[in-house]
Amino acid sequence: MPATDLDAPRLAIDLLAAARAGEPVEDLVREIARLERGFLRASLTDDDARRAFWLNLYNAWIQVRIAQEPAAYGNRLRFFAARAIPVAGTRLSLNAIEHGILRRSQLSIGFGYVRNPLPSAFERALRVDRLDPRIHFALNCGARSCPPIGVYRPEILDSQLELATAGYLGSEVTFDPEHEVAAVPRLFRWYRADFGGYRGIVALLERHGRIPAGVRPRLRYGAYDWTMTPAGAGTEGVAADVFPLGGLRGNRPEPPNPNG
Numbered sequence: 655m656p657a658t659d660l661d662a663p664r665l666a667i668d669l670l671a672a673a674r675a676g677e678p679v680e681d682l683v684r685e686i687a688r689l690e691r692g693f694l695r696a697s698l699t700d701d702d703a704r705r706a707f708w709l710n711l712y713n714a715w716i717q718v719r720i721a722q723e724p725a726a727y728g729n730r731l732r733f734f735a736a737r738a739i740p741v742a743g744t745r746l747s748l749n750a751i752e753h754g755i756l757r758r759s760q761l762s763i764g765f766g767y768v769r770n771p772l773p774s775a776f777e778r779a780l781r782v783d784r785l786d787p788r789i790h791f792a793l794n795c796g797a798r799s800c801p802p803i804g805v806y807r808p809e810i811l812d813s814q815l816e817l818a819t820a821g822y823l824g825s826e827v828t829f830d831p832e833h834e835v836a837a838v839p840r841l842f843r844w845y846r847a848d849f850g851g852y853r854g855i856v857a858l859l860e861r862h863g864r865i866p867a868g869v870r871p872r873l874r875y876g877a878y879d880w881t882m883t884p885a886g887a888g889t890e891g892v893a894a895d896v897f898p899l900g901g902l903r904g905n906r907p908e909p910p911n912p913n914g
Contacts, residue, residue: 662689663706665689669715673721679714686711689743694780695779701782708756709792717803719738727882746776755780756785758782760848766846786815797882801818823862826876837874838859840878856870856871
């Protein structure tokens with residue numbers, strides 16, 4: 655049964671669950687649209703709550719829109735810019751959620767170095783206080799190269815994002831020790847500043863054991879496969895205690911189980 659408007663974070667989780675199961679979403683969409691902005695802001699008490707809500711909502715709406723208009727994905731510029739998502743009396747685009755709210759008013763262009771000088775009042779009220787670059791390993795844009803969909807929860811969000819990061823880097827990064835070249839996901843190029851530039855990227859790769867300590871490799875950015883991923887593909891094997899409703903992904907290894 656859908657959650658009531660007294661539990662905004664749960665509504666996003668329920669919408670994601672319904673979307674990935676191919677169930678009707680209309681009632682949940684209406685509930686989220688009818689939330690009061692002040693109530694939603696008060697419900698999302700800190701950055702973990704904001705990130706979990708907006709990650710779940712973004713991932714849900716990717717699947718909803720693909721299910722409703724699969725052909726629209728062919729024009730990605732229009733697909734991600736369309737204000738098709740009603741939230742608390744405001745219509746948002748996928749870009750607005752990702753770049754405005756989760757990336758704290760960064761523009762989609764500029765490699766993360768260019769801020770939006772005129773964010774909306776809605777964006778200012780509901781965006782995160784601090785950009786966490788690990789969101790890039792949690793946002794699923796509906797393409798084969800995207801990270802998996804997980805169900806994110808504020809109380810364990812940090813561990814979930816660590817697992818999502820480890821899983822994605824584990825499947826996407828390779829290192830050539832002879833030439834000291836690291837092949838990395840194109841996300842690092844698109845959002846270079848989010849990760850702290852070259853030094854931040856190298857530190858992240860080192861922390862997750864993808865390159866040896868002390869190495870300063872040349873980075874080679876891989877191609878991005880925009881082949882649309884159908885809802886419900888590859889939902890087995892995600893650690894149930896960290897991603898409670900499973901994961902939705904393309905043909906990638908699942909994030910590692912924290913219990914071994």
